[in-house]
Amino acid sequence: AQGLSTKKLGRTICFYKETTTTNGCLREIALDGGDEGTIAVAERMTAGRGRRGRHWEAPAGSGIWMSILLRPNIFPSEASVLTLLAGLAVCQALEAETGLSPKIKWPNDILLNEKKLVGILTEMDCEMQQTHFVIVGIGINVNTTEFPEGLGDIATSLYLESGRTFSRKNILQRVLVNFESLYEEFIASHSSFAPFLFRYKEKCSTINQxxxxxxxxxxxxxxxxxxxxxxxxxxxxxxxxxxxxxxxxxxxxxx
Ligand code: ADP
Missing domain, CATH: 2.30.30.100 (SH3 type barrels.)
Incomplete structure (x- = not known):
């Protein structure tokens, strides 16, 4: 993690050349007592998932496929806000690193020119009113040059929209820095989304659609x-x- 200026997020990195899903790997690490902020990153995922078992295409080398382990002291019902905060963190990071203007599609996708650039999948382990841990999975299509049949109409990458390639490391670092700052603010505000509402709405394309x-x-x-x-x-x-x-x-x- 050379050059990474976060306190917690990404201080421990589990890197996989190839794995099934980073959310799945990190879940095992979490169950073994992994620290908050541990991340799992893969070059390629063979069984990436979306919500409700939908497939997430994650070819080698072209994107950022990562999951972040959080252990917030919040009610399970409050965890979905972390998806929104991750979306905001990624959106701001992509703007800063690329100069492009992606938009958040409520609640868990980021679009560029109306195509899906980023998917976020939040999963948690909880019982009753207690959250044991939350895993925020983030997939960003960075330098992807093509998508398989059927996905081409709905998916896109930073490369496909701008004709430029980008450093995955720089983007990943900025996502972690931004997300850590929003996460700290969220915890400090007693897990309220209200302080983020204006910032989120500013980046969200869903309103009025x-x-x-x-x-x-x-x-x-x-x-x-x-x-x-x-x-x-x-x-x-x-x-x-x-x-x-x-x-x-x-x-x-x-x-
Ligand atoms: P939604 O947010 O639309 O409910 P999901 O969060 O379940 O979707 O994400 C899975 C869907 O994303 C898949 O069904 C597929 O349409 C699309 N998809 C899969 N891989 C990618 C990718 N690399 N980039 C963009 N979209 C993808």
């Missing part, structure tokens, strides 16, 4: 706001009613 909400029920809606708890406020197309959508429960199409 038409979205399809895929949850217990599927419906079309207009996204209108984000609450101080980090939930999405939408107005349903079918009945004009306002609803609050929780990030753990849904996928959004569009936005």
């Amino acid at each position: 038409e979205v399809k909400v895929l949850g217990k029920e599927t419906f079309f809606a207009q996204a209108v706001d984000i609450t101080p708890e980090g939930e999405l406020v939408v107005i349903r197309k079918d009945n004009g009613k306002q609803e609050v959508v929780f990030s753990g429960e849904v996928s959004i199409r569009g936005g």
Whole structure:
């Protein structure tokens, strides 16, 4: 971790030339008592995951495939805010390192020119009202030159959008520095999302977009706001009613 200026995040790095999923590796490390801030990074993941078992394409050498271990003293219901904070940290890091302007698609993706550049998958180990640990997985398509059939229309990389290649190390370091600072602020504010609301909304493209909400029920809606708890406020197309959508429960199409 030469040149890394964080206090905790990335002080211990488990590096894999190839692995199934970094979230899975880090989970084992966490169960063995791994320290907060430990990260797992892989050159290539053979079984990268999205939410609900969806596949995450993570070819060798082209991206940043990493997971971060956190041990916050928070309720399990508060952990989804960490996904939002990771999104904000990555978005700010990419802006600073590349000069591009990616946007956050609530709750867990970052888009560039309406295509998916980053995916974030937060998983936790908890019982009742106690959180044992949280793993934040971050996949960033950096120098990827092509995607497999079918993904090409929805996925993109920094290289594909700008024609330039970028240092994965510099981006990774800046993500860790930014995320650590937001995480410390989050803990200091007693795990409230409210102090981040303005910053998050500024980078979020979902507000004012038409979205399809895929949850217990599927419906079309207009996204209108984000609450101080980090939930999405939408107005349903079918009945004009306002609803609050929780990030753990849904996928959004569009936005
Ligand atoms: P969503 O946030 O849309 O619900 P997930 O978080 O579950 O999606 O992420 C998995 C989805 O991301 C896959 O189904 C696929 O469409 C897309 N995907 C897979 N690999 C990549 C990649 N490297 N870059 C961008 N998108 C990808």
